[in-house]
């Protein structure tokens with residue numbers, strides 16, 4: 001097969017919901033991918049923060065294939081080992097009490113929303129079901145997580161959306177005060193709004209949200225689907241914000257490239273759901289969880305996360321000197337790059353794809369989220385291609 005054969009079949013048979021770049025990835029190693037014609041690409045996207053250890057990391061492949069040879073799935077009616085070990089590991093690393101596993105970020109957020117609503121109902125009655133989220137946030141593509149997403153552009157086409165969400169501007173304390181009443185059961189935030197344009201929310205505001213939750217006896221939910229598992233240079237982004245939410249949702253990088261979602265709950269939130277109240281056929285799948293354990297093993301090794309921060313600093317330093325770059329945003333290896341008014345980030349990304357660099361966009365910015373273990377050599381190769389594309393466009 002050639003790349004063109006794949007593009008044609010995609011057009012013919014796959015539902016047209018994605019605006020893809022014209023690259024078909026045949027294989028990859030580390031942060032380097034190869035297409036069906038033998039062209040190679042530096043990967044500055046890691047499958048939107050998902051291939052945290054890059055393509056086909058040896059330890060991760062070994063962990064996944066070893067489990068694949070033992071048992072691939074049992075349903076949640078029986079016990080398996082990888083999910084309990086991954087849950088134990090997540091709790092030990094973070095100090096949280098319980099984990100629920102699903103298959104995606106949206107599913108993790110759905111689980112978190114269910115916990116908050118049941119908690120509110122039990123504590124304050126059936127009217128206590130409202131959840132406050134931030135404008136410009138992104139929480140997923142299901143009907144409920146679209147509703148939770150604080151962007152009007154996502155509240156189209158699929159009416160009726162799930163009720164019970166209120167949106168406030170990040171940083172606006174008064175708006176938050178006015179939005180909280182007895183019908184609110186939780187506040188959910190993304191610390192770095194990824195899809196919304198790689199914008200980190202203010203640290204003192206995040207602390208304020210936590211205080212409002214404590215004062216009002218409601219749950220604090222943090223969506224770390226994109227920021228979690230080392231992406232920002234600490235295991236959880238919450239650590240850098242010095243906050244301790246009741247619930248943290250994880251997905252993307254936790255699986256290292258296989259589908260997973262996780263709801264991490266503290267002592268309070270962890271007691272809310274009982275048997276039969278939540279579930280997911282593939283949740284906690286042993287193969288995926290075996291990969292997840294390897295991801296944690298590698299990112300928790302001494303020096304790994306400080307390396308992530310050092311690479312992020314280097315990337316930002318280099319990006320600032322590039323033609324057409326006006327501003328850098330984000331945290332760790334979650335980097336937003338604003339470009340000159342005259343430059344269209346999507347066009348720059350398309351040109352990069354044609355010349356050997358896979359790079360993302362978020363709103364009007366370029367977005368860089370390489371594998372966490374990308375090498376300096378791969379970073380420099382990618383930066384060279386980006387710099388060329390920015391000056392040629």
Ligand code: PLP
Pocket residue numbers: 048103104105106107109138139140141190194195223224225226251252
């Ligand atoms: N939450 C955040 C912060 C995200 O960035 C995303 C996806 O980009 C989601 C939730 C949804 O995750 P998924 O696509 O795995 O459902």
